Amino acid sequence: MKAMTQDRYGDIDVLQLRDLPEPVIGDNDVLVRVHAAGVDAGVWHYLTGLPLAGRLGLGLTRPKIRVRGADLAGVVARVGADVRTLHVGDEVFGQGDGSYAELARCRADRLVAKPAGVTFAEAAATPVSGFTALQAVRDEGKVAAGQRVLVFGAGGGVGHLAVQLAVARGATVTGVARPAKTDLVRALGADTDVTGAYDVIIDTAGNRPLPVLRALLTPAGTAVLVGGEGGGGRFLAGFERQMTAMVTGRFGRQRLRPLLALPRLDDFRTLAGLLADGTLRPAIDRTFPLAEAGEAIRYLHSGEARGKVVVTVTGA
Secondary structure (H helix, E strand, O other): OEEEEEOOOOOHHHEEEEEOOOOOOOOOEEEEEEEEEEEOHHHHHHHHOOHHHHHOOOOOOOOOOOEOOOEEEEEEEEEOOOOOOOOOOOEEEEEOEOOOEOEEEEEHHHEEEOOOOOOHHHHHOOHHHHHHHHHHHHHHOOOOOOOEEEEEOOOOHHHHHHHHHHHHOOOEEEEEOOHHHHHHHHHOOOEOOOOOOEEEEEEOOOOOOHHHHHHHEEEEEEEEEEOOOOOOOOOOOHHHHHHHHHHHOOOOOOEEEEEOOOOOHHHHHHHHHHHHOOOOOOOEEEEEEHHHHHHHHHHHHOOOOOOEEEEEOOOO
């Protein structure tokens, strides 16, 4: 099979399209013929080596996983002996082990049926960004009807899905994004003018100091910190802000909630339902063929993408 492989850490030039044997699956695994694969910020981190490792000079030279990518949508090609919920020929989406390839091994509990009417590209764009946005809005932010919600990074992969989820829950949403993305944010049902105080802030951009977020919150408001892309910490980059929030967020009425988003089968099922009824619709800025997966990663990392970036593999 064709796969985009990585043998060392670095920029996108370390990626090479090669022929590899088909993945071997276990009893609880599924082999998926990949039609499309999503690109998220974590792919860049794994490509270059974790930021913390670079800061501490750990000298990483060889990644543990040779094929990059996690989010995917495709068709089940083979199932393990103990898999009962999925069958050969099913159209599915979720997470796998190395999705920038023609075939990917997946845990059966990381896949759900792709809704009819949803393209493979849309489905592949959903998993990581989708469950991150879902857990930020529903679980940590506890967004409810009538609340005022502010989303930073509202034109990005997680942010534009968080806007949709908050709007669907009956909130009045304001989105902050780069000027080139404000029309997308407005089209999703959000305002773009920051005024007054907010009940919930979802910060997907990762670079606002905590005092700035507190100043924008109501006295009993909640700020959810998604990711650690910025924040200016000397040693831990944006994760230093997350750790500070864990300590200082315990005091006072305002809540500062760092988010550690984790894949859950129930959340994948929820996302499938939201895709099926049209509540959630990923905005796909650009698609790239498998051979240009590196360019897809670079484009996402540039911050210019409006919504999601997808790698197309087969018939997406």
